[in-house]
Amino acid sequence: MIELSGxxxxxxxxxxxxxxxxxxxxxxxxxxxxxxxxxxxxxQMIAGFLDLDSGTIKLAGQEHxxxxxxxxxxxxxxxxxxxxxxxxxxxxxxLGISPxxxxxxxxxxRVKDALTQVGLAGFEDRRPANLSGGEAQRVALARALVRxxxxxxxxxxxxxxxxxxxxxxxxxxxxxQKERGLTMLTVSHAPNELQGLCERLAFVYDGAIAVIGDxxxxxxxxxxxxxxxxxxxxxxxx
Ligand SMILES: Nc1ncnc2c1ncn2[C@@H]1O[C@H](COP(=O)(O)OP(=O)(O)OP(=O)(O)O)[C@@H](O)[C@H]1O
Numbered sequence: 614m615i616e617l618s619g620x621x622x623x624x625x626x627x628x629x630x631x632x633x634x635x636x637x638x639x640x641x642x643x644x645x646x647x648x649x650x651x652x653x654x655x656x657q658m659i660a661g662f663l664d665l666d667s668g669t670i671k672l673a674g675q676e677h678x679x680x681x682x683x684x685x686x687x688x689x690x691x692x693x694x695x696x697x698x699x700x701x702x703x704x705x706x707x708l709g710i711s712p713x714x715x716x717x718x719x720x721x722x723r724v725k726d727a728l729t730q731v732g733l734a735g736f737e738d739r740r741p742a743n744l745s746g747g748e749a750q751r752v753a754l755a756r757a758l759v760r761x762x763x764x765x766x767x768x769x770x771x772x773x774x775x776x777x778x779x780x781x782x783x784x785x786x787x788x789x790q791k792e793r794g795l796t797m798l799t800v801s802h803a804p805n806e807l808q809g810l811c812e813r814l815a816f817v818y819d820g821a822i823a824v825i826g827d828x829x830x831x832x833x834x835x836x837x838x839x840x841x842x843x844x845x846x847x848x849x850x851x
Contacts, residue, residue, distance in 0.1 A: 614796060644801070645843070758793075
């Protein structure tokens with residue numbers, strides 16, 4: 614679970630972000646909003662890369678407001694998959710387990726299992742430069758999954774992928790999320806990709822979560838004028 618209570622970060626006088634959010638264990642939430650609205654800021658707060666000015670953060674039932682990122686029960690996948698080009702796929706995934714990963718023993722078995730789960734069995738010795746965008750993103754997902762944490766944060770995971778790869782990656786993420794009961798938060802500029810992945814959607818606007826609700830209902834009938842404008846449709850409610 615994720616619980617943010619008045620989680621506040623002030624970058625400047627007119628750049629203050631304050632988030633309240635409750636997610637039950639195993640829930641999948643999509644996060645949308647205009648560029649600069651604060652979506653990545655929300656993720657960075659939860660992951661511990663930004664210190665709060667005030668408020669609290671609870672993760673998987675524990676207080677984590679001041680924990681270091683490595684102490685939080687979280688894995689993260691970024692838009693640019695952040696793979697190391699000079700290391701093979703197995704080592705890139707193994708770094709999710711430990712910075713001292715070696716390709717042997719139990720750790721290597723875990724890496725192979727994770728690669729199999731994302732459909733990349735046999736890719737252990739490949740270099741990132743020889744992967745397609747979709748394959749590289751699946752390696753990044755394997756690196757997150759191998760950490761075996763209950764919370765998965767994804768920051769624009771589809772951005773670098775073409776349409777058919779987006780559909781494949783969405784389907785894979787959805788399967789992993791359900792199989793593992795992950796609490797998952799996905800930031801995306803593509804609301805339609807979130808439909809099959811997230812039962813709930815949050816719209817970030819003016820430094821906060823302006824609306825949160827059922828994904829299909831929110832997209833079909835935007836309950837906030839700024840969301841309607843973001844979606845490029847007329848608002849149905851004031
Ligand atoms: N470390 C920082 N110092 C100062 N300002 C920051 C910092 N990080 C983010 N900001 C500002 O906070 C605002 C929100 O940024 P954020 O990256 O969260 O937006 P976003 O919704 O993820 O945007 P995008 O969709 O473009 O990725 C932006 O105006 C950004 O310039």
